[in-house]
Amino acid sequence: MDGVGIMKGFTHFISGVALATFSSQVIQMSEIDHSLIIVLGGIFGILPDTLDFKVARFFSKEDYIISPKPVNMNLQEIADTVAEAIDKAESENKTINVKLNTVKLGADLWQQYLLSYDDHEVIVKKGPVVNTGKVIIGEWDPENIEVARAKTKAKIYHSYDHESYVDIFSGPTFGFKKRSDGSIEAEFLPWHRAWSHSLTLGLFFGLIGFLLFGLYNGDWHLATLYGSVIAGGFSIHIIEDQFGFMGSNLFWPFTKERHIGLHWMRSGDAWPNFITVWIAVIMIIWNVNRFSSEQAFNTSFVEYLGYVFFLPITILISVGFIINKLLKPQKVNEEREILKEITSEEEEDEN
């Protein structure tokens, strides 16, 4: 669960800002009146995740809390408990939330375990020991790992990903709930991208902004602009998230379920985020220039894109290629050996 939305936060923020700059009036207000209307685009761009990670997360109720022991970790017990929760969700026809706690081994060491589902089966695998950077510490043979399985009466439908990693910081929560076809959906982080990630809520915030600024200023045209920036910033976040796996509850409170994402990328993927940030920055510069009272450059949009997007991307890819060619195979094993030594010492300390 760590980091879900952390990196994307900046992407959403800058996207909200970029969207706001498409209005000439917004730019002119910012330039002449020192208005902070653009900042609202950024604030509401990041707000859906703020609501989830700083508020909703703490009010999610958990029916089962699984806290595996660091020594002699009982994988079967974990699998059995999850299976019991799934069957309970089926028999009682209500959502059952299960929190899987992480297993901390040392100051910067975690025992990873993985949870996955088959049609009628919960599968728990023991992963490697990792540090907070998710670097594997010590020996790890993926071909020879401990596995526990537990059968369920109900059929399981898993909407998010094939395997869920439980490793660093606080672990994930799964919400098990009955679907219309009778199967049980394993919903990853049921408190995330639910009510907070709704286009309807974005419109509602926009309306609130419209009313507040309208009543305060009496200028309803300006109020419309404020409302649009707020709703636009909030909505672009939801739309961007929809490119990922998890999806969002797009029309809460009218819909109750998440709409599955397009599965084009993951929220933590570096390159899509980086490219989005880059494009947003490019659009901000383009819009600020064209709508300001004095233009710093006059060029066609295609030529501009060539200079600020295609040229740097080509350079970056070329640099990456050259570095890749120049770098000799590194002594990965040496690094692993050092880490292994540290691990064994920490284990001795624990004992």
Added chain:
Amino acid sequence: MEILIYLAMIASGTLVSCIFASLPAVHIYNVASVVVIFFGYITAKFPFFIHNPMYLMSFMIALVVGYSIINTVPSIFLGAPDEASAWMVFPGQKYLMMRRGFDAAVISAIGGLGGALFLLLMFPLAPKFISILQKVFRAHMGWVLSLIIAYMVMSEFPKGGDIIGSSWARFFDAWKSLSAGILALILSGFMGMILVYKPIVPVNMSFQNLLPAFVGLFAIPWVIQNITSNTIIPKQNISDSVDIDADQITRAIGAGSLGGGFAAVFPLVTGGIGGLLAGHATAQRDEKVFMISQGVSKFVYYVGAFFLFFIPATNITRGGMAWMLSTVYIPKGQYPYYIAMASVLISAGLAFLLMIQISKLTIKLIEKVLYQHISIVTLIFLILLIYFITGLPGLLVGFAATGIGLIPVVFNSRRSNLMGVLLIPITLNMLGYGPIVAKWMGLV
């Protein structure tokens, strides 16, 4: 002969920076100010300087290049980061505790080389782009800085909230660190307002005005933490190579250049903020990418900002080094631009090699002397530094700043919030609210 003099200047500049950058909290701008003051004396003794002040230029470039690469060493090994390094110290210190402090220093210095590569790539493009960028945002800096403040507040992730208890108990537990972060931002902002409107040193020494605040906010709390936490530094491993692939380096150069470039080009945006942005444009889970990107960002911020001064027909004075050099020399034409680029590249290579040796020496030091003792000596050094540069008023500012700087340490919140010391007063001034707030605070 001329080339040899340039090379000698670059080498001596890098060596001088190597000495001072290894000391905690000694900013290279302070060293440079002494260099400029003694410039008259030097030119009298060595007349060739009069005919070619570009020798001084190369020397000062080497100073800042060396600083931006070598200053990583005290940040990681002595736990006394400057403002621009504070953001990367956590993974650096973590590596230190894993016996890999040397790796951390080298990884971050590789970022410095990446920064030099970025400047080289920008070399043909900069004369056109930089001035355009500055013109575009000239009248828009108020909201740009406000965006940074808004992002700093909104992007902090709650620490805690995993306690067993009611939902509200978990909520309040998580919000402890967030509230402390916001408090640190506001208090440091207040301090910044006081320092801007009631400076403790003359205006022509404005960088020194902020020195006690920066040392108090960033360096001293870290040193105090080192003293009180009874940290025992494990024996350090000195490896022959570090495991980094092309994808990591490319991503780090991209992200670090974006953050550092933003800080270098935009007035009043500091290296620390550039580092924050670089960090958030990088995959958080990959500590190596993160550390490289911080090295890139720091290099591009310090060196890139100075480099703007040499762009033909533009001569943007951004940062302390450019202001100091501009008092004795204004570059004209293409030639200084080429010399400046060459100086950056040669000095960066030299500084990288020196950094390896200094890291090894520092490791020997921390292995022989108890870390607490080093930290106590560092603390005394920092206090004396503030006192000798800014006197008793500076010392009082330093103490007050330490109090504020300890808030994120105690509550485990983000230290970059302390950059409110610069961001808040400058943003308020840009938006036209500065004098109103100053009046409200009784400062004018």
